[in-house]
Amino acid sequence: MTYILYGDLGSGSAPVEMALAEIGAPVELRAVPLEGDHQLRAEYRAINPMGRLPTLVLPDGTVMTESLAILVTLADRHPGAALLPPPGDPGRATALRWMALLAGEFYPQVTRWDYPARFGYAPGQVEAARDNALAMGRDVLRIIEEHAGLDPFVLGARFSVADLYLAVLSRWMGGREWVPATLPRIQRLAEAVAARPAVAAVWSKHRMAGFS
Numbered sequence: 264m265t266y267i268l269y270g271d272l273g274s275g276s277a278p279v280e281m282a283l284a285e286i287g288a289p290v291e292l293r294a295v296p297l298e299g300d301h302q303l304r305a306e307y308r309a310i311n312p313m314g315r316l317p318t319l320v321l322p323d324g325t326v327m328t329e330s331l332a333i334l335v336t337l338a339d340r341h342p343g344a345a346l347l348p349p350p351g352d353p354g355r356a357t358a359l360r361w362m363a364l365l366a367g368e369f370y371p372q373v374t375r376w377d378y379p380a381r382f383g384y385a386p387g388q389v390e391a392a393r394d395n396a397l398a399m400g401r402d403v404l405r406i407i408e409e410h411a412g413l414d415p416f417v418l419g420a421r422f423s424v425a426d427l428y429l430a431v432l433s434r435w436m437g438g439r440e441w442v443p444a445t446l447p448r449i450q451r452l453a454e455a456v457a458a459r460p461a462v463a464a465v466w467s468k469h470r471m472a473g474f475s
């Protein structure tokens with residue numbers, strides 16, 4: 264019943280590790296340091312051909328990449344943990360809506376901000392491209408702040424994997440400073456996530472609080 268999670272501190276493996284903590288499932292953590300680009304090495308790409316974190320290996324050996332798919336799968340495999348409403352429940356549609364927005368529109372801006380060299384910008388355009396990635400990412404968070412009805416969670420009082428995803432991704436690209444100063448609903452959600460008994464230790468291990 265043991266999962267294997269490939270990840271790094273502060274990375275996209277953090278919400279997956281938090282979901283596993285909520286579930287109480289045993290997990291073997293395998294470090295793939297982004298510093299030094301270990302995620303791009305051939306041995307890791309044999310598991311995750313995109314060379315990205317996280318990768319989760321299910322107890323039956325199924326390899327999963329893509330954080331949104333991983334989080335939904337974990338919730339579905341462990342319904343007792345109540346990490347996502349069941350199919351047909353409108354709450355599930357709402358949670359998936361905001362998770363898909365983060366995965367499809369926010370996460371790619373993080374990649375552009377972190378790895379501008381991949382995108383073929385002329386040397387003089389790199390800073391402008393990073394600024395643009397930051398602005399586009401922050402626009403997504405602003406939309407969630409204003410339209411997701413956070414109270415404190417995406418589904419109101421009902422906690423879900425959408426909250427883990429939003430809380431962690433909101434810390435990136437300077438979010439540890441910018442979100443507390445500008446987006447009070449997302450900040451309140453992040454604090455509520457961090458305060459969950461199962462999550463607290465993982466949250467601080469991944470240095471999601473404070474400034475960096």
Ligand SMILES: N[C@@H](CCC(=O)N[C@@H](CS)C(=O)NCC(=O)O)C(=O)O
Pocket residue numbers: 274275276297302303314315316317328329330331366370374378
């Ligand atoms: N689509 C992937 C994106 C994952 C991703 O970009 N992860 C980052 C870490 S948070 C990464 O591995 N970056 C290293 C790289 O792009 O080389 C997902 O949703 O899981």
